[in-house]
Amino acid sequence: MEPIVLQPGEAESFRIGTTSLALLAGADTTDGRLALLQATLEPDTEGPKAHLHRTVVDMFFVLEGALTVRLGDDELELPAGSFAAVPPGVVHTFANRSEHLVRFLNLSVPGGFEKYLREAAALGSEGPPDQELLAKIASRYDFETVD
Numbered sequence: 084m085e086p087i088v089l090q091p092g093e094a095e096s097f098r099i100g101t102t103s104l105a106l107l108a109g110a111d112t113t114d115g116r117l118a119l120l121q122a123t124l125e126p127d128t129e130g131p132k133a134h135l136h137r138t139v140v141d142m143f144f145v146l147e148g149a150l151t152v153r154l155g156d157d158e159l160e161l162p163a164g165s166f167a168a169v170p171p172g173v174v175h176t177f178a179n180r181s182e183h184l185v186r187f188l189n190l191s192v193p194g195g196f197e198k199y200l201r202e203a204a205a206l207g208s209e210g211p212p213d214q215e216l217l218a219k220i221a222s223r224y225d226f227e228t229v230d
Contacts, residue, residue, distance in 0.1 A: 084114045094121070097204035101125040104204070110194030118194040123186050124150070124179035132214060132228045133176045139225050140192045141169040143177065148185035151178045174229050199224035 087108050094105035103123040110118060124130070133153060143150065145165045152159050152167055153176045161167060169175045179185040191197070202220045206213065218228050 084112070084116070087112050097201065099200065099203050099206075101128050102130070104200060106197050106200075108194075109197040113194050115194050116192070118189075118191040118197040120189045120197060120200070121146075121186065122189055123184060124148075124177075125184065126179060126182045128179045128185075130177040130179075131226075132218070133174050133230070134221070134226050134228045135174050136169075136171050136196075136225045137227070138171055138193070139196055140171065141175065141196075142188075142190040142192075143167045143169075144188040144190070146186040146188065148179065148183050149181055150185050150187055151180045153177070196224055196226070199226055 089107060094107050096103065096105045098104065101124070105121045107119040107121060108117060110116075143152065143161070143166065145161045145163050147163050149163070150161045150165070152161055153174070154167065154169060155174055159167070199221055203217055206216060221228065
């Protein structure tokens, strides 16, 4: 693994619906160890369907605004400065239910989950993505949706 240094605006960027993502580090640059993204959710934005990972630890650090996070049966409002780590097997999702932008860092260990996000973004950014197609793509990347 080589050092990673990104100046402002140098990260690979893409959108899924109204969510903007900037890939700061991924499996390709960290020898598969992790993926780190900065996400920006527009006001009143639902995140992904409730899901779980079998091997990935999914972590969230809120930079700005308040991120609504579902962990199992609990729903929490996480203001800026909050951190949540979701171990494998725990059902979770997130949303921005406020009138303000929410920015957060999303760290996934091990890396590779960013490949799903790239494929999802390639579906197009006009409106909400097709959930059925997203689920098909997700099934290749340790992402199991639940009802």
